[in-house]
Amino acid sequence: MPIGTLRDLGCSGKTVLLRLDLNSPIDPTTHLILDDKRFREHLPTIRALSDSRVVIITHQSRPGKKDFTTLEAHAEKLEELLGSPVTYIDSIFGRHAKEAVHASKPGDVLMLENVRFAAEENLAMKPEEAKKTHLVRKLSAMADFFVNDAFGTAHRSQPTVVGLPLAMKSAAGLLMEKEVSTLSKVFSGAPRPVCMVLGGTKVDDSIEVAAHVLENGIADTVIVIGVVANVFYLAAGYDIGKPSTQLIEQLKYQGEIRKAQDILAQFGDRVIMPASVAVRQNGRRAEYPIDRIPADTPVMDLSMDALTALVSTLKKSGTVVFNGPAGVFEDPDFATGTFELLRAASRVEFSVVGGGHTAAVIEKLGIERDFTHISTGGGACIEFLTGKKLPAVEALEESYRLFG
CATH class of the missing domain: 3.40.50.1260 (Phosphoglycerate kinase, N-terminal domain)
Known part of the structure; x- marks a missing residue:
């Protein structure tokens, strides 16, 4: 209507x-x-x-x-x-x-x-x-x-x-007109392949978006990063270390692990998880594969190898929808994943960014003009992407x- x-x-x-x-x-x-x-x-x-x-x-x-x-x-x-x-x-x-x-x-x-x-x-x-x-x-x-x-x-x-x-x-x-028409294009008429990058700490919303876009063929692939990726690691049976596991408990996202398992069971070939991560160890950045994360270190970012692989996926995409950072980007030691993924996303034909933290990072990087659309509403944007009116x-x- x-x-x-x-x-x-x-x-x-x-x-x-x-x-x-x-x-x-x-x-x-x-x-x-x-x-x-x-x-x-x-x-x-x-x-x-x-x-x-x-x-x-x-x-x-x-x-x-x-x-x-x-x-x-x-x-x-x-x-x-x-x-x-x-x-x-x-x-x-x-x-x-x-x-x-x-x-x-x-x-x-x-x-x-x-x-x-x-x-x-x-x-x-x-x-x-x-x-x-x-x-x-x-x-x-x-x-x-x-x-x-x-x-x-x-x-x-x-x-x-x-x-x-x-x-x-x-x-x-x-x-309002621009937001509705541009975000609607994600559902029909967006250049293929369509890749959704879902990160940050709003795990419940991101999982709802992932389920909707995969079930309805809206996205060809979903890349999970940040705390969203940590929930998917747990769903896939990986041990992400005590600090990151405790963070998920503090945020009350244990129930989302089951939903992530269901998504992996149905669409595992279309969900991309970074194969290795950067952690803080002895006050410094260190990188490990996801099956060898040390028990006492918090996951803070993607590894450089994982970043290279994900950038390659983005380069092949016609559309990228990006919502949420890849790690603790406020710390310069762990900002690379978020910054470089955003730079890669800005170069595709049709690029849309959810509001909030991600928009603030783009402004800091000075690449606002390179994106097709940066949404002004974090919560409204992600709810729109779940398919809700x-x-x-x-x-x-x-x-x-x-x-x-």
């Missing part, structure tokens, strides 16, 4: 509620924003609405967290990047907010207070239920249209994400059905 786009809305001179995801790392002492990547990703959508009254709804963190704060600094940062005024409103839907929106003119950009200051926004609920919330009723009464550009929260079922599209004519912003996308489809 289609979703509406900015081209469908005709919102010149109108008031548009624009849902962004500006949730960013913040210095807990100074409240300075440490990374403005998400701000930059939303600029094209804001500029495309330059002849509308734009009312931004966004959030920072969640209740109980140290970085749960007001959006004054966010409005200042956006103003700096946009090169035109952004007015911070210290209210979400109170009289102050309503009066500011009413007084605004086409071309004005307003940013409402952190929407998660409203208790209802922190609840997961069905769209019909979300539509009836006080938050959605008050916000929808303030504008003509709703535009959702917040792909980073697309996997959430919160009122502004799933309720507003049912309350008013809605569309995807340019970033994202609540935000479903809500936009429903809005298109209801309002055209």
Whole structure:
């Protein structure tokens, strides 16, 4: 089912509620924003609405967290990047907010207070239920249209994400549209062979992705790295040493070993595990085959031999989807695997990267422009790759059905 786009809305001179995801790392002492990547990703959508009254709804963190704060600094940062005024409103839907929106003119950009200051926004609920919330009723009464550009929260079922599209004519912003269309291409139309590289510490999500893409013929091969690889080593009967085994227990991933065994039993010829690893031994990097990992050393990276073999596989791929690092890349001694695999992935015809840590590494390496697409949403991206419909996308489809 289609979703509406900015081209469908005709919102010149109108008031548009624009849902962004500006949730960013913040210095807990100074409240300075440490990374403005998400701000930059939303600029094209804001500029495309330059002849509308734009009312931004966004959030920072969640209740109980140290970085749960007001959006004054966010409005200042956006103003700096946009090169035109952004007015911070210290209210979400109170009289102050309503009066500011009413007084605004086409071309004005307003940013409402952190929407998660409203208790209802922190609840997961069905769209019909979300539509009836006080938050959605008050916000929808303030504008003509709703535009959702917040792909980073697309996997959430919160009122502004799933309720507003049912309350008013809605569309995807340019970033949301790009994310959905590019990630959809992974499922059909991506150049073959398709290789998924699944790493990092989110083992349960990665195993769900691996099962889905292998069962449905979406990926030709799946390379497992990082903690994901350690779970597959255990599933294949290898002893990965006490520190790495304990880490899997601490992360409560013992149940994933059985799922990894099922994947290996069914698709073992299409799952590639690094044949050797780098460990920390006596404070230094040392390399061992996976059947001879010393009992008291933690696995920290791929070995150089394993890296060479995996790079060779990537070079033969038409599409690479990369999610999660190969090891403890923050330590220069163990960053090689992650860095070199990313460099190899950037050279294929169609390359997609999940958000989070991997995107941060790419920026550090200065190779962002070499990738076809770097997703802005780690959780949303990986959920999309498991084949699940994202609540935000479903809500936009429903809005298109209801309002055209």
